[in-house]
Structure formats: C-alpha cells, structure tokens
Amino acid sequence: MKTFTYEKATTVAEAVRDIDRAGAKFIAGGTNLLDLMKLQVETPDKLVDISRLPLGEIEEREDGGLTIGALVPNADLAADPRVIAKYPVLSRALLAGASGQLRNKATTGGNLLQRTRCYYFYDTAMPCNKREPGAGCSAIGGFNRILAVLGTSENCIATHPGDMPVAMRALDATIVTLKADGDKRRISIHDFYRLPGDRPDLETVLEPGELITHVELPAPPEGRQVYRKVRDRASYAFALVSVAGVVKVADGKIASAALAFGGLGPMPWRDGAVEAALVGQAPSDAAFAAAADALLADAKGYGSNDFKIPLARRVLIATLRELTGE
Incomplete structure (x- = not known):
C-alpha cells in the first residue's frame, strides 16, 4: 500500500476544508476504498476520516419522508422500523447486499459511491479506461460476464455494483452535499451518476472535495x-x-x-x-x-x-x- 497521511475531521466544515488538494479522499466505513488501496487501484496521498461526524441519524421529514445521514450504517438503515414500514424495497435491497459484517460497517454515503467490480479495473496489470483514461478497455473482447449491457460506450462496459442505490433510484431520492467552498447542493439521484462516454473515470457529478452529508427520501409512494x-x-x-x-x-x-x-x-x-x-x-x-x-x-x-x-x-x-x- 502506498504511503499516505491521515486526519480525523471533527466537523463537517473541517472535513471539506481538510480535502485541500488533488489525491485526497474521504473515508468512513472504508469497505470498498481500503480494498482498492491495497491493490493500488486507488492511491490517495491523504485520507480524511469522517466517521465521527454527526451524520448518523435518520430523521422524519414534514412531508412524510426521511432524511438519512450519510454515515448511517447499511445494517441500521435496513432495520429501521420506518424504513421497513414505508420503504420496504430499500430495506430488502440493503439486506440483499454483501454480508452482515459489511452492512454493519458500510455507510449510506459510501454505498452510493461504490466502484465497479470489473475484473480488469481491479487488475492493475491490465489496461482500463476507468482506472487510467486512454489506456483502453480490456473487458470489451475479454471476460465480461458480470458487466453492463445498457448505457455502455466503446470506452467502458463496467457495471454499477450497488443494491441500495437501485432502490433509491426507484424511490426518487435526493442527495445532499457540501462543496469544498462551503456551498450546499441537492442533487436528484437521477442526475447524480454519469454514463461512461469517453470519460469512464468520472462516475458521478460530485466535484473534487464535495462531501455527501444526507440522502432525502420523499413521502412513501403508493403501491x-x-x-x-x-x-x-x-x-x-x-x-x-x-x-x-x-x-x-x-x-x-x-x-x-x-x-x-x-x-x-x-x-x-x-x-x-x-x-x-x-x-x-x-x-x-x-x-x-x-x-x-x-x-x-x-x-x-x-x-x-x-x-x-x-x-x-x-x-x-x-x-x-x-x-x-x-
């Protein structure tokens, strides 16, 4: 693993302030990021630990929906009585993901930002446009059993691996962020992810240093x-x-x-x-x-x-x- 520096943020404002240069990453549960760092797919030179920020609550909204903190563990979100009663599709999606141990550690915000499990993305000996733009896509013409059949491009056929984000897209979730300059954004999940096009390395519309703080669910749908x-x-x-x-x-x-x-x-x-x-x-x-x-x-x-x-x-x-x- 490449050498890196490590800082603990105590406030949300401090967290975005500490992401002060390219190559820095936020870390909370780390269930995906640490694996990628061990393989040197991700090589941040600085980690800002946000796991102690006050973003771990689920709150009811006046419109009947929920506001979910970015640090709510997947296991807690799946087991919340309000989620089970009002958004069973979300609870079931969370319980279908990973293992109990990982659900205890993985966070809501981190789950939205999972990277692909494409074999060639994980293998640094193989060309991959998502890992190194312009290198080529080994999956096209390679072993691609788990990869995408919709929304692909000639540069990338990787697939998104998540379960929770699929349910949240069906529920019309909104993602709330804090930018490095202190401005807040509310991003519909329909606008949050990017198609690969000619830049498959850019997976979301987040700007450098932008932190997911909450996810908002509208009032529960009928049906x-x-x-x-x-x-x-x-x-x-x-x-x-x-x-x-x-x-x-x-x-x-x-x-x-x-x-x-x-x-x-x-x-x-x-x-x-x-x-x-x-x-x-x-x-x-x-x-x-x-x-x-x-x-x-x-x-x-x-x-x-x-x-x-x-x-x-x-x-x-x-x-x-x-x-x-x-």
Missing part, C-alpha cells in the same frame, strides 16, 4: 414495493440482474410504476419508457413483455454477458407479476 436480485450465490455476491419496483394497481389497471435496475448498466438504471409501457394497462404478460421490450431495446451483449439480456426479461416479468398480484 406494492419489491426488490428482486438474481446472483450467482445467495450471499456476498453482486447482482447479475436486480429490479427495484413500486407499482400501484387501481380499478384493474396499473396506475403508477417506478422501476430501477441493477447489474445491467454503469449506474442504477431507470428508463421512463419501461414505466410508460405499463401505466394505464391491465396487468398481463403481454403488458409485462412490452415493458421488457422497452427496457432492452438498446441492450448489447459483449460475449460472456449475452445471457443477461434474456435473464433481465425474465426477472422483470417475474417482478411485475409479484408487484401486481398476477
């Missing part, structure tokens, strides 16, 4: 909530395909739908065309197949991940059956 995850084994495995869904059925028709997907794209994936294909339709396999057609219209496999396209179709249809009681 049934489901999180379904397909993976290689039942524990400690990332999604091949996952679906976070919120669907309301009224008068025999789908009145509203919010669907987000994991394992398919470089970010938690949501496509309005999928929901538009459902709203106003009676729940049926024909309507569900139309939604799957909309989701996968631009899907592209790269060899060993071709199976994800028919798998995504089956998982979406099964999830919609559960959401609508069909």
Whole structure:
C-alpha cells in the first residue's frame, strides 16, 4: 500500500476544508476504498476520516419522508422500523447486499459511491479506461460476464455494483452535499451518476472535495414495493440482474410504476419508457413483455454477458407479476 497521511475531521466544515488538494479522499466505513488501496487501484496521498461526524441519524421529514445521514450504517438503515414500514424495497435491497459484517460497517454515503467490480479495473496489470483514461478497455473482447449491457460506450462496459442505490433510484431520492467552498447542493439521484462516454473515470457529478452529508427520501409512494436480485450465490455476491419496483394497481389497471435496475448498466438504471409501457394497462404478460421490450431495446451483449439480456426479461416479468398480484 502506498504511503499516505491521515486526519480525523471533527466537523463537517473541517472535513471539506481538510480535502485541500488533488489525491485526497474521504473515508468512513472504508469497505470498498481500503480494498482498492491495497491493490493500488486507488492511491490517495491523504485520507480524511469522517466517521465521527454527526451524520448518523435518520430523521422524519414534514412531508412524510426521511432524511438519512450519510454515515448511517447499511445494517441500521435496513432495520429501521420506518424504513421497513414505508420503504420496504430499500430495506430488502440493503439486506440483499454483501454480508452482515459489511452492512454493519458500510455507510449510506459510501454505498452510493461504490466502484465497479470489473475484473480488469481491479487488475492493475491490465489496461482500463476507468482506472487510467486512454489506456483502453480490456473487458470489451475479454471476460465480461458480470458487466453492463445498457448505457455502455466503446470506452467502458463496467457495471454499477450497488443494491441500495437501485432502490433509491426507484424511490426518487435526493442527495445532499457540501462543496469544498462551503456551498450546499441537492442533487436528484437521477442526475447524480454519469454514463461512461469517453470519460469512464468520472462516475458521478460530485466535484473534487464535495462531501455527501444526507440522502432525502420523499413521502412513501403508493403501491406494492419489491426488490428482486438474481446472483450467482445467495450471499456476498453482486447482482447479475436486480429490479427495484413500486407499482400501484387501481380499478384493474396499473396506475403508477417506478422501476430501477441493477447489474445491467454503469449506474442504477431507470428508463421512463419501461414505466410508460405499463401505466394505464391491465396487468398481463403481454403488458409485462412490452415493458421488457422497452427496457432492452438498446441492450448489447459483449460475449460472456449475452445471457443477461434474456435473464433481465425474465426477472422483470417475474417482478411485475409479484408487484401486481398476477
């Protein structure tokens, strides 16, 4: 591991002030960052420890929603009675991620910023545009079984590995940040992540030194909530395909739908065309197949991940059956 300096921040203002140069990183749970540092994929020359900041509370909002501190552990968020009662899709997504030990340590803010698990990103002997822009993408034409089939570019086909962010995208979460100059920002999760394009190393719209402080959830949506995850084994495995869904059925028709997907794209994936294909339709396999057609219209496999396209179709249809009681 490369030598680095380490500081503990005692206030939020101090934390952003201490990120005073390129190469510095915030650290809280460290469940992803420390692994990357050991492999020298990440080589910060300074770590600012934010684990003791007062950002570990879950508070109710006047609109019926929740404000979640960035340092709330995944295990605590999944077990919170308000989350279980109002946002079961989020609780289930959190419980589907990693292991109990990691959920005890991993934080809400850190979970949003997980890096890809692409094999070539982790292997510093192999070219990777996400790790070193301009180096090339070894995954295209390589072993890409776990990688993306939506939203890719000729420079990168890495997939986002998270579960919690998929549920939060279905719930229309807002991410609250503090910038290095002291300004605050509220960023819709729909605008938070970036497609790879020609700069796959830039994964979010965060500016250097910008700190996630909270995540806001709006009032709980109407309808049934489901999180379904397909993976290689039942524990400690990332999604091949996952679906976070919120669907309301009224008068025999789908009145509203919010669907987000994991394992398919470089970010938690949501496509309005999928929901538009459902709203106003009676729940049926024909309507569900139309939604799957909309989701996968631009899907592209790269060899060993071709199976994800028919798998995504089956998982979406099964999830919609559960959401609508069909």
